[in-house]
Amino acid sequence: MSLKKRIVFFFLVMTFGFSATLELGFQETKNFPIKGIVKYFVIDHSDYTEIEQQPNMLVVTGLKPGRSKIIVFTEIKEDERIIKTKTLYSVLVNPVKIVTYDKTNVDYSGNVFYSNINLGYGHSRSRSQFAQHNWDATYMYYKFDSQGDTPWGYMTNRLYIKNKADYQGVYRFTTKLQNSYGIFTIGDQYFTDKSNMIFPAQPLQGLSYDGVLNNLDIMLFYGNNNFGQWAAGMEREQRNSDLFMFGGINYNIDKNSYIGVNFNNYAGSLLFKTILSNQMDLYGEMGIDKSSDLAREVKLTYSNKKDLNAKISYHNYDENFYIPIGVVDYRGYLGWQYNANYNPNYYLSFKLDGENYVKSISKLGFDNYRNNAQLYFKGEEYNLVLPDISLDYNESRGKSENNYNYKQSQYVFRLKKKIYDIDSWFKYIPLTYTNISNSAQDYNKNSIVLGGKVPLLKNMYYQGEYSWENYDMATAADYAEYVYNSFFYVHSVEVLSTRLYLDGFFQYITRYNNNLRERYDNTYFSFGVNYHPNPDGHLRLSSYRKIIDEPDVYQRSRILDELRVEYSQNFNYTINFGKGRTQLTGMVFMDENYNGELDENEHGIAEIPVKLSNGEISTTNKFGVYRFKDVPANKYSLDIIEGDKKIMFTDEYPKYVQLNSQQNRVIVNFGVIMTNRIYGYAYADDNGNGVKDSGENTVYENVRIIIGDTIIKTNKDGYYEYLIQGAGGSDDVQIDFSSIPVFHKLVGQRKFSKVGVGRYDFIIEKSSARPFADDYLEIQSIDKMDGTQYKITGKIIKPVLSVYMNNQKIGVEDGVFTAVIPKNGDKIKIKVFTRDKSFFVKYFSY
Incomplete structure (x- = not known):
């Protein structure tokens, strides 16, 4: 894109932004009939929505165009019952009314942009007796990043300049603006996870929009062509005059399903996604290019939302179908891919993946498959004495019509254990290779690996690994190779509290072949110095050396040296937009x-x-x-x-x-787990409206609530809760009268029959005196004398022979009694003998 075009685009964006102190939006007001008190509501689109409750009416203002769903939860008191309702309203709003929202009163003064500048210099040199490994190179780069909020949305900027061109050019820049309308981007950008058929997966340069309008997900791009078929040149400078576009539009049927179309200059596709069940999704896409070549994909995904996830996909592409650069090259591909993960608990996991396909490119056929399985047991998490154990199995088959035809299978058995502070591991890897075209090339390979990681000092470690690989050849002489990998590294060690940190590593790898009597040595060395002149600044000097010493037949021996100097500084700057x-x-x-x-x-x-x-x-x-x-x-x-x-x-x-x-x-963010429940409160309804309001703080602890065969006590907040599977509907919820505190009575509903999930409250109020024992006596006061005794006073209402409290006989004089009785748990037992020679027992909690 020319500089002139970029300036015009940026001017348009800024003009639109500065004129957007009045933000446009659709508005529609709807009235919904209701009964009772609205507890809360759920609405699809909450932007600029206002809710007002009027008598028998809910007024919703600011609904967006399209179809909206509103769920209203209400409570109404009828007699002694509280009736809960959930009402779903579906409303279609037409985009006929437009209202402007004045945003000039929003304070944007002193808005901060968070920024970083990064400068780098590097030099590398390679020396070898082989000409292809002799060169010198120097590079420099400058990178600036900033992000912050503006009156038009959240803005992100990046500018990257370097002195040497690669396939991305000598500069990159991006400005991105995200607001309620979507994401607007100018400059370099990347697109991934959109469509393997239509969209490229590499850097592009141009203009794009990605946003949601009502039920439509829209993505559009228009810009320079850094995009083509496989094997085409990738350098931007060679094709920067070729303009093109691609995009996609999806219609969201609901939150889990959509249909859509994708397109570019050369091809287009139709796609869909739907839910087959609560645990299974189906996705499909079919594409066609200008030459009428077709591409087809179907993906089936399963998840039980707990411990099992699986996916299987089918791909069928014509050989000459137009494939964008940067995505998987499925041209001529016909086959299946699958993967599955099963994690029944925290210490055990099982994984499967693989594919089976045939492929044809330029009349050359391929027939391949691979299957991988892994069982992993986290022994140290299950029991500190046990090691971690994993077992992998891999098999593959490759067949080309005029090149190769083989099968290969391999097991990998691993043990890993931390002994004190030392990590140690063992691997046993048997492999079988079968050449179907030429059995003379068959062989078996058995590998044994021993390794360990040892902490030396703080942030300093040594890691070593020894491998023995034995080759059992079908016709050639058997041989063995021995590999030793020694690795020493230092991670961020501060030097005497100077804000100077050191890091680096030294690695030496040697491989010896006992048949060829040859040794292969690789040595790697890196050392870095990091200095922080301030909390947000970082200066790094690093060097790196690589020495490859291999037999001349490979022509890879060389010495590579690199030196790098980098400085990074975080800083903030303030832009006064006037409002923020x-x-x-x-x-x-x-x-x-x-x-x-x-x-x-x-x-x-x-x-x-x-x-x-x-x-x-x-x-x-x-x-x-x-x-x-x-x-x-x-x-x-x-x-x-x-x-x-x-x-x-x-x-x-x-x-x-x-x-x-x-x-x-x-x-x-909130990470949650959700379960159906029956819940409620035992409380005093001070204002008598049948609803527990925020100011009603008189609640009752240890009140017993009976749900089916389960008894639950209310907590100190008067709250009870019972978790259930499914939607309920088979159990009654009722209160145990005997658990209501003395001098109180139940004034609300005692029993809710065959309830489903939801809230069920019990209303209790004070009473000046509470009759007991069928009105034969009345308790007037109870005092706790100490931790072991109660003092109880009361009077006899009807003649009785005798009264016992907690198995102690109570003396009565002139129809009045005062008794000191021992404490027996949280209950008081009253036993009354009447003059008709009968008796009965009552309990109440205190």
């Missing part, structure tokens, strides 16, 4: 391996409300991402609002974050 903002965002994700980190195969969870300590609530979108915009500098906590599912956190919770004027975008 801070964004707090992150993902709530299902942490399958419980490590508290967002790993590659873990996915976000939609419809989870995240609450900021200032009262704002953001609900995660279909990707599990929440976002708070324009958050002022302050200290905050982040909490998740639990619903019918129990959320267990795999890292620190709640999250705390300190925002200041130099932080423009802060990411806080």
Whole structure:
């Protein structure tokens, strides 16, 4: 792209940005009928959405165009019952109303850009008696990176210049702007994981857009052609006048399924992804190029979200189908690939992978397969006495019509054990090679490897490995090779608190063949000096020497020397845009391996409300991402609002974050595990609305809740919880009357029949006196005298023969009694003998 075109593009971007103090957005207001009190709601698109509850109506303002889903959770009190409802509203919003959002009141003053400048110089020299290894080279480079928030979004910049051209040219630059409309990029860029058929996977230079509009995922690129078929020249300077474009548009049917189209100048494809079950995904893509050659891919992925993941894929490409540079060359490929991982527990894992295919290129056929299996037992984690054990099996077959035809199989048995501070290992590797075309080239190879790593001083180690390889040849003489690898390295040792650090290594590898009587020696030496003139600066001087001493027949012997000087400095600079903002965002994700980190195969969870300590609530979108915009500098906590599912956190919770004027975008993720639950509170409903409000702090501990055959006690917060499999619906939830504290009574519902997952509260209120024993007596007060006795006062309501408390007879005078009785657990037992010669026993907790 010419300089003039770049300037025009940058001017357009800046003009659009500076005019965007009024941000355009679609707006539609919808009313939804409701009953009861809205506890919380979940909405697909939360940007600029305002919710207002009116009598029997929920008013939602700011809905985006397209089809939205709104789930409203309400509670209503009828008689003594609390009825919970969940209502799903599906609404189609047409893009007919446009509203502008004035962003001139957002403070961007003193916005900080985080930056780094990196300078480097290097010289290398190679000397050998062979001409191809004699050369001298010098290089220099300059690199500048910066990133920060602007009124138009988050901007990232990179400029890289060097004095010697390679396939990426002598310079690279990138400016990227990310905002609510998507990601806009100008300059050098990379595209991966888009499409093996259509998109290149190497540096490009041009303009691109990647974003989401309603249910559409859109990616477009237009720029210089650093892109072509395999075996074509890759140097940008040779084809920089050839402009081209490629892109893709996917329509999201739901959060797990989509259909789409990909295209470039030379080919196009149709693709889809869908969910076959909660554990299985199906992906397919079919491409066609200008010459009507076809490409087909189908991938089936399985995951039980716990310990088993598997994938199988089918590829069928015509021999002359146009393949972009940088991706796997599947031209003429017809076959299958598979892999699987099974991790039943933390110390055992099993892996499989392989492929089976035929391939035809220029009328030359190939027929290959490979299969790999690994069993890994982490013995030291299971029991400190045991070693780590792994067993690998690899087999492969290669066949070319006029070149080779062989089979090979190999086992690798490994033992690894840490003895005190010394890592030691042993390997046994038998291999069988069969040449189907010429059995005279068959051989068996057996290898034994012994190794260890020994700490010498702080950050200083020695590692050695000895290998014995025995070759059993079919026709030629048998022989053995011995390999010794000695490795000594130092990692970041500070010199006398001078901010001067040393690192380096020395490696010597020697291989001896007892048949040819030949020795092969390789020596490597590196030494580095690191100096930090300030906390953000780093100066590094390093040298490297490589000595290769091999028999002349290989023509590889040489001496290579390198010297490098590099300096890196982090710094911040401030740009006054006039106004600025801070964004707090992150993902709530299902942490399958419980490590508290967002790993590659873990996915976000939609419809989870995240609450900021200032009262704002953001609900995660279909990707599990929440976002708070324009958050002022302050200290905050982040909490998740639990619903019918129990959320267990795999890292620190709640999250705390300190925002200041130099932080423009802060990411806080939540790793969670979710389980269905039945839960609730035993509490006093002070305002009588049938709902436990934030100000109602009178709760009751040790109240027994009976769920099916299970008895659960409320905790100090009056809370109980019962985790269940599935959706429930088979058990009753009820309160044990005898566990209600003395001088209290149940005023709400006693029993909820055949309940599913959800919240079920029990409301208790104080009573001035509590009758016991069928109204024969009344307890008026209970005092704890010490840790072993209670003092109980009361009166007789109806005539009785005698009263016992905790098996001690109570004296009654003029219908009134005062008794001091021994403590017996957390219960008081009352036994009353009536004048009709009957008796009964009652218990209550205190």
